[in-house]
Amino acid sequence: MKKTFNLVGKPVIRQDGYSKVTGKARFADDINYPDQLFGVMVRLPIAHARIKKIDFSEIENHPSVITICTAGDISGSNISGIIKQDQPVFCDQKIVTPGDVVAMLVGEDEELLRQLAGKVKYEIEPLPALTDPRKALDSDAVLIHPESKSNLIVHYPLRKGDIERGFSQSDHIVEQTYTTQLIEHGYIEPETVIAIPLAADRSVKIIGSIQNPFTARRIVAQALDLPLTRVRVEQAELGGSFGGKDDTMDILSARAAVAALKTGRPVKIRYRREESVLESYKRHPYILHYKVGFSREGKIKAMKIDILADGGAYASMSPFVTWRSVAQATGPYEVENVCTDVRAVYTNNPYTGAMRGFGSPQPIFAQESIMDEIANQLGKTPDEIRWINCLHSGSITATGQKLEKHDVNLIKVLDTAVQKTNFSRQWQACKDKNKSILPFIQKTHASQADKSLLLESEDLVAPDLLLRKGIGLALSYRGCSLGAEGIDAAAAYLSVQPDGSLYLVSGLAENGQGMRTTFSIIAAETLGLSVEDIHYLELDTGIVPDSGPTVASRSTLMGGGAVKIAAEIVRDRLQKFLCDFWKLNKQDVLCFEKNKVFSESDPQKTLRFSEVCQLAYRKGVCLAAIGWYPGPKVDWDESVGQGAAYFTYVYGCQVAEVTVNLGTGEVYVDRVVAVHDPGKVINLLGAQGQVYGGVTQGAGYGLWEEISSADGFIRELNFDQIFIPTSKDVGEIVPVFVEGDDQHGPWGAKSLGEPTLELTAAAIANAVRNAVGVRFFNLPLNLEEIVLKRKLKPGGLKRGSAV
């Protein structure tokens, strides 16, 4: 292992900085083709119905309508889906959620097409809308996808030890139900895609705001019945994704491609915000029931967990999202006896899929809340109760996996967070203070429940007492990359030019997280160059191997690993060439540093990297390489949920300090200290950015964000109603990195993007509990939740300034 680094771990400015601050970065809607047409969707205003007839007669002869694409135009498979094939590109049998599309009008005047879309006539047979996931598995529930014979998308059981024995050995049992809400990714750039027909060989090129170009390629090829090579997908600069520009973009790409081949002209689809929110998938709402048995010393003996996830109208990523939940639902604790069941079901609600965190923020909110409840019940502090139970090197996880061969830094991140915030003392002080206010809160919550607002005179509280301070923490472990979800390997292509500059590209995608810069640092570090020597190419499915999706915080670990391998292949070739050239022993080690190559044993033997490349090129040395990084084997027994779920893990602890205004219900996030072990930090600037972003999004999830729907229709369609955090909403965020050794990833670098988000809502919820003495069970902890302890959801009414 290398001890000192020239670039790794230092703050390196992002390579795309110039193009982004000048407005020159090419996002999908900034790209236009001559002769380009627009595609505009036709939807029916219903959540669940059988389609009997769609009648275009009123518009099909309109001079502005060049063509209308429907399911009949799909030469391949109209049914798409990354895991389960259940989502039509164009619906022709049923509507199962209001975002569904039955047709696409294609023409030159986008605005006019939007108006004409309203003139499509239709005959439908309305079906009852199933919107409560708790009723999805009832015997009389309407079937969303009749061919599935049940509304169950997936059920994962996990059985470890003997749950009944565990409860009988427990001194105390706590049993609680938590719920989490539907939320929108809220990527700032709405969906855009352009399909360009390439007449020469009946192939199609796609350029778009696409998170996973290889997945999009597969869905397009499948819809058009073309070989994969006839569909070339290029990623435009991506304006945020957070897991959200996958399924929706794949289907949009297919629609655009169908229209492009039908008309022989480039076709662009670009969504406005409302349409984006309406059709795109979201984060799963969960209902989580936990029953936990523990000894009087605080040792957890048994956990019985029942989780129900609302998958909405399509399966999408539900089978993988809920799989992560089942693997991690106990939290980072040693529990001998575990019985977990996670189910995802179909409803007519907006469909849910991948979103940063991916099935972990929900169980973490429940499990970390319960840990604090146990601490409170036993008169211990939250850090004490976690100390007693947390995983360490050699521990066996809930899935029966032994944690080994890497630094299990759970206790280290916990201790660091506790020390940095003086946690135990602060927590105890706030707890002691909240005793005085507790009767007031309990009374208001009780009176709210029966809708009476009358308080006795002794209930009145001085206004300044209504501002309560609290501190809370949350702890997690997270399996890196895909784990037993699927095939896990990534590629990078690196090509050194005779002047020593080089091209680099990986099969993973830049989503704005700074991946290109991170990968450039890895290549530059390996070859002793500077980041400026590296030209990162635009990702195109034609130039680099399929590397799986850019998800699961796997880019640095997998793609970074592939970049390092590619750079090492070239370095080894140059080393071999130079040993011959300088007539050195094959065992001699050459140093690649500061754009020079030199022999350690003979300092006279020094050449500039560019000179080496020139010489090697002239001697016919291949200076290009593909690095391939396959993930180690993992195994999984689906019937009992046991196995080595992930090949390695990362650890994190966040502490939130809040002020709660009991009068208004507002929770102010004063400070979040986020301690993470990402393995190794590659770019300090990028790592800090991940923490700021994850914590802020996590705070939004914990406190404000919610997409509510009535009969499947979303009420909040734009940012006037979707409250994503602004620059003023979250106080100071303090990123702290604890690095740990690992045999995997470049120099042990693993994951950071998702761990930063998954903890924040739970830490805030625990801080609120500490501030006011009351546990809140339902996210988000918005004003009404704090003041009324219930959610205000006006039936069918829009909130805010409705369009």
Add this chain to the structure above:
Amino acid sequence: MDQDKKHSKISRRKFIKGIGGGVVGGAVLLHNLPVLSESAIEPAGAGLEQKYPLIFKVNAKTVRVLVESSATLADVLRDQLQLTGTKIVCNHGECGGCTVLLNGKAVYSCMMLALDAAGSEVTTIEGLLNGEEINPLQQAFIEKDGMQCGFCTPGQIMAAQALLSKNPHPSRAEVMTGMSGNLCRCAAYPKIVDSVLAAAETHLK
């Protein structure tokens, strides 16, 4: 963004809707959904909308274009003048992604009719460049890493430009408030604020 700016937006939006133009695309589409089968909605002169000459200054150059009365400034900048640095994000005056300077003051270009810019001076992100050379504020955003995906960045920089021209030496709190009208879902906020403060400092030197 300041309050009076938001108020003026609301009335503009109503005005745009009032004339029945298709500019509010997404919004109109959704509004139409419940009455899809009816043919009652017949926008006046759809597709044949009268165009009017607009003369204004964009990035210090005088520009003449023919625009529809319902076209927003953002549409004209992007579609007709190919100044695609200005982004349309919410098209609703909520996120600041389309912020440009109108006579030196920050405005949401998605909420302003292009014809209302007649005779005015508009500066977009492209206007901050001097040849290939970036200005100190842009430089600060690069150095302080005040971005991730970069889609909101032009709007952030234009808002910061207006903020600094009004208040060249803002406090951290003033920057946080001044920039709160510009959403960044990547939430690079602490670094955006650092960037603005660093630019103010450069200005001091």
